Amino acid sequence: AQSVAQPEDQVNVAEGNPLTVKCTYSVSGNPYLFWYVQYPNRGLQFLLKYITGDNLVKGSYGFEAEFNKSQTSFHLKKPSALVSDSALYFCAVRTLSGNTGKLIFGQGTTLQVKP
Amino acid sequence: EADIYQTPRYLVIGTGKKITLECSQTMGHDKMYWYQQDPGMELHLIHYSYGVNSTEKGDLSSESTVSRIRTEHFPLTLESARPSHTSQYLCASSERLAGNNEQFFGPGTRLTVL
Numbered sequence: 530a531q532s533v534a535q536p537e538d539q540v541n542v543a544e545g546n547p548l549t550v551k552c553t554y555s556v557s558g559n560p561y562l563f564w565y566v567q568y569p570n571r572g573l574q575f576l577l578k579y580i581t582g583d584n585l586v587k588g589s590y591g592f593e594a595e596f597n598k599s600q601t602s603f604h605l606k607k608p609s610a611l612v613s614d615s616a617l618y619f620c621a622v623r624t625l626s627g628n629t630g631k632l633i634f635g636q637g638t639t640l641q642v643k644p
Numbered sequence: 645e646a647d648i649y650q651t652p653r654y655l656v657i658g659t660g661k662k663i664t665l666e667c668s669q670t671m672g673h674d675k676m677y678w679y680q681q682d683p684g685m686e687l688h689l690i691h692y693s694y695g696v697n698s699t700e701k702g703d704l705s706s707e708s709t710v711s712r713i714r715t716e717h718f719p720l721t722l723e724s725a726r727p728s729h730t731s732q733y734l735c736a737s738s739e740r741l742a743g744n745n746e747q748f749f750g751p752g753t754r755l756t757v758l
Binding site: 563565570571572573574575578619631632634635636637 | 648650677685686687689692702703734736746747748749750751752754
């Protein structure tokens, strides 16, 4: 069965410190991987995606993610966290099989950045 | 400006009422989706559409129905709302065919059924 796991319900970091939000996946075939962010009472905003090529993907707002095929992971990272980064983050995956365009979302990780 | 819109943003309604949640996008996308999300929780796909006159059930069973008469419009209807329908509903769209296209989300409708 295809699935995405975000093992941490919440991640707490101090402003200025590096942050990592973890994501692992289990899918058949090569995955397309995405990260989205959701601020309170808002829809999801696209941050970045991995399709193919360089394993390190750079996205919006200074975020980046590293695709690791052997560990089936796609962790989101930022070198220096901002208080404004505090939000709910979702990892998502889509496989190449079929063309439904459906995404499988993880359960979400709340990022709390303290001043 | 190309965007995706949802109305209403908030809706409080009594049990048994018929409701329609509106979703429109001006990006010319063929694919559209409806997700249900409980507060702070993961998203569950309840409906999607490949294009005009195409509607499919998603991964989570839902008593709602959808229609796609126009490319830009993908409304969701509940014939008889119940408290168990209380949730946030997110609409999304993406370009046709290419599986690597990200989905663009609307701001959501928070539905409360009393």
